[in-house]
Amino acid sequence: MLRLRSLLLLLFSHLAHSMLLGWVESPGYPSGYLPHASSNWSRCAPIGHILSIRLIHLDLEDSKDCENDAVKVFSNGNLISVLCGKKEFEELQANVNPSLTSSSGGCLSLSFESDYSNVHRHTGFRGFYTVQDYDECEDDPDNQCTQFCHNFIGGYYCSCRHGYHLDKDKHTCTVSCSEDLSGLSQGEVSSPSWPGSYAENANCWYTLSVEAHLQLELHFSEVFDVEQSPDGQCIDTLKIETPSGTLGPFCGHTPPPSPYLTHSHKVKIHFTSDGFGSNKGFTFHFQTRDKVCLADVIPHSTVTPQKPEYRPGEKVTVTCDLGYFPNTKGVNAFSSEYVTSCHSTGIWVPHFPCEPVDCGFPNIPEDGILKLVGDNPQTQYEDQILFTCNSNYYTLEGNDTYTCSANGEWISRGGKTEMPKCTPICGIPTKNIASAGRILGGEKAKLGEIPWHLFIREPSRGGATLINDRWAVTAAHVVENTEETSLRLYGGLVDGSKTRNTQSNVVVMESDRIIIHPNYAVGTEERINFDNDIALIRLASRVNFGPNLIPICLPDANRGLLISEQGTVSGWGLTENRKTTNKNLVLAQMLQYAHIGVYSLEQCEDTPYMSDDKRMIFTNNMFCAGAPGKDSCQFDSGGPFVLPMLSSSQRPFYLTGIVSWGSPCQEKKYKGYYTKVENYVDWIKETIDKVDSSEI
Numbered sequence: 001m002l003r004l005r006s007l008l009l010l011l012f013s014h015l016a017h018s019m020l021l022g023w024v025e026s027p028g029y030p031s032g033y034l035p036h037a038s039s040n041w042s043r044c045a046p047i048g049h050i051l052s053i054r055l056i057h058l059d060l061e062d063s064k065d066c067e068n069d070a071v072k073v074f075s076n077g078n079l080i081s082v083l084c085g086k087k088e089f090e091e092l093q094a095n096v097n098p099s100l101t102s103s104s105g106g107c108l109s110l111s112f113e114s115d116y117s118n119v120h121r122h123t124g125f126r127g128f129y130t131v132q133d134y135d136e137c138e139d140d141p142d143n144q145c146t147q148f149c150h151n152f153i154g155g156y157y158c159s160c161r162h163g164y165h166l167d168k169d170k171h172t173c174t175v176s177c178s179e180d181l182s183g184l185s186q187g188e189v190s191s192p193s194w195p196g197s198y199a200e201n202a203n204c205w206y207t208l209s210v211e212a213h214l215q216l217e218l219h220f221s222e223v224f225d226v227e228q229s230p231d232g233q234c235i236d237t238l239k240i241e242t243p244s245g246t247l248g249p250f251c252g253h254t255p256p257p258s259p260y261l262t263h264s265h266k267v268k269i270h271f272t273s274d275g276f277g278s279n280k281g282f283t284f285h286f287q288t289r290d291k292v293c294l295a296d297v298i299p300h301s302t303v304t305p306q307k308p309e310y311r312p313g314e315k316v317t318v319t320c321d322l323g324y325f326p327n328t329k330g331v332n333a334f335s336s337e338y339v340t341s342c343h344s345t346g347i348w349v350p351h352f353p354c355e356p357v358d359c360g361f362p363n364i365p366e367d368g369i370l371k372l373v374g375d376n377p378q379t380q381y382e383d384q385i386l387f388t389c390n391s392n393y394y395t396l397e398g399n400d401t402y403t404c405s406a407n408g409e410w411i412s413r414g415g416k417t418e419m420p421k422c423t424p425i426c427g428i429p430t431k432n433i434a435s436a437g438r439i440l441g442g443e444k445a446k447l448g449e450i451p452w453h454l455f456i457r458e459p460s461r462g463g464a465t466l467i468n469d470r471w472a473v474t475a476a477h478v479v480e481n482t483e484e485t486s487l488r489l490y491g492g493l494v495d496g497s498k499t500r501n502t503q504s505n506v507v508v509m510e511s512d513r514i515i516i517h518p519n520y521a522v523g524t525e526e527r528i529n530f531d532n533d534i535a536l537i538r539l540a541s542r543v544n545f546g547p548n549l550i551p552i553c554l555p556d557a558n559r560g561l562l563i564s565e566q567g568t569v570s571g572w573g574l575t576e577n578r579k580t581t582n583k584n585l586v587l588a589q590m591l592q593y594a595h596i597g598v599y600s601l602e603q604c605e606d607t608p609y610m611s612d613d614k615r616m617i618f619t620n621n622m623f624c625a626g627a628p629g630k631d632s633c634q635f636d637s638g639g640p641f642v643l644p645m646l647s648s649s650q651r652p653f654y655l656t657g658i659v660s661w662g663s664p665c666q667e668k669k670y671k672g673y674y675t676k677v678e679n680y681v682d683w684i685k686e687t688i689d690k691v692d693s694s695e696i
Contacts, residue, residue: 026124191281427652463639571636
């Protein structure tokens with residue numbers, strides 16, 4: 001009877017304050033639930049209300065972690081309780097029911113499941129749910145009422161003490177402290193409730209405004225008390241706002257400087273306080289005086305003559321700092337100074353800002369090899385830019401860092417204005433030649449071992465040598481009968497037959513200009529003189545370097561050759577000592593090479609005879625080289641002779657000679673004549689610079 005009476009009292013208590021109530025129970029209650037039974041229940045509370053469940057009976061199969069039969073309770077989808085076993089009413093009231101409550105306006109859901117069998121029959125569970133008003137004032141610490149909180153069914157409202165009003169947020173109590181004092185030439189401004197403690201949650205604006213030729217002058221009282229934290233941070237703040245900027249915030253016991261000249265005829269005083277504290281605040285007297293102009297005419301400048309302030313009508317000369325120029329909008333744009341006068345309103349007329357020199361973006365080639373580092377480099381005075389090469393096959397020639405100077409030019413760390421260049425890394429193949437082969441019956445070159453050698457298939461079979469990403473060099477007699485822009489060259493290969501295979505990785509290059517040395521005798525019918533046998537080929541477009549295609553280095557001018565100095569010659573010419581009839585020509589399909597030595601001057605001057613007993617002419621622009629059983633041959637013309645020999649460990653390699661002429665291969669004299677490239681280095685560089693500069 002006592003338990004029933006307690007239950008009835010509990011139910012009546014809930015009924016007195018509820019808008020919604022009812023029972024929730026397991027299937028078959030109280031007779032008992034069956035195996036594989038399940039049920040689900042869910043309810044939600046209106047805004048400003050909470051939903052609760054009070055279990056009065058619980059008798060389920062007990063198991064570890066309630067893994068067999070269980071009732072689970074969720075709040076807004078989150079599990080808040082898992083129950084099983086048997087619990088008495090008092091235990092439910094004390095330990096279970098207090099947690100079965102939703103949040104304000106939230107939902108509760110309940111699910112019950114039993115497993116396949118029970119040893120004993122269990123009656124199940126029963127509970128009583130109610131929806132009740134949520135007392136925000138008592139139970140919600142975040143109700144945000146700064147003074148008084150009043151609860152009603154479904155919500156709450158805030159109110160304020162006498163002298164305060166409720167702010168727009170309907171929670172904060174504040175005071176009416178803003179005031180417009182425009183038109184007054186003098187007066188007093190104080191914090192609210194001065195000289196008593198200022199109000200909490202104050203947000204005060206005091207507006208002062210006088211005629212344009214006057215300025216406001218503020219005189220603060222020595223008594224100044226605005227709340228400040230122990231570490232010096234402002235909790236409550238006082239700020240003085242003018243069109244030129246904001247002074248403050250001020251707090252603690254140190255007032256703004258007094259008298260404070262605002263240099264403005266319009267001033268706003270902004271004071272804010274939080275919800276705590278009992279500080280006195282501030283008070284000041286304001287009045288007016290004539291405006292003056294400040295010595296700080298414009299940032300990044302100096303003025304002449306210098307004075308603390310200037311009266312209306314006085315003039316000064318403004319000189320912009322180094323690296324800055326006045327933005328005069330085209331008037332006297334090349335001068336760093338101008339004259340300005342103090343106006344009665346306290347401003348300088350004219351008023352041109354000193355702006356930093358802008359060097360703009362430097363002119364760099366559009367080929368994309370030389371590039372700026374960074375996506376958005378700055379280009380104004382003293383800004384720096386950084387250059388790099390966009391390929392591992394190039395090296396930066398010159399400084400990598402440039403600074404925008406005061407005269408608007410980009411200056412390198414070495415004081416130069418010329419932009420850096422990306423020059424090809426020359427003469428360093430990625431593969432080495434391990435053994436010495438021969439052009440006549442010699443060894444075949446592997447791909448990438450001689451990556452500067454270019455193949456010319458027609459109109460005259462021969463070779464050329466790549467010296468940068470736009471130019472190649474060859475023998476003049478190879479191209480003397482070729483139209484200026486009709487030559488096709490092949491690179492990145494060793495197999496000459498692949499020039500007809502469009503699916504191979506062979507690099508096909510078209511020429512757009514062929515320049516034969518001006519002192520070469522073009523068109524001689526019976527040639528006994530190959531002096532100046534050299535020509536330059538300009539490619540129609542820049543080639544992309546790779547492991548199988550890189551340039552050779554040019555030698556130093558007047559380097560000189562040593563007798564027996566070993567070098568390497570390569571080509572796709574004849575490979576067997578047969579008579580050179582058209583039917584018996586044996587041309588190399590694969591690129592061949594041989595290591596040969598430089599002969600003495602006496603050996604080179606012993607030149608072969610032509611068929612009519614005329615001796616070939618030898619000049620200082622030539623040298624000869626060979627070795628027993630090794631020599632260049634017909635159709636190797638234009639190819640390179642490089643030093644040191646390619647099997648050497650020395651790097652880089654230099655284009656020392658160009659295959660030019662010699663005795664017929666079948667005579668087995670093994671002595672070939674080469675154009676001495678060192679004599680033409682200056683001509684090569686000057687010609688390239690002249691042609692390339694004319695294209696810019």
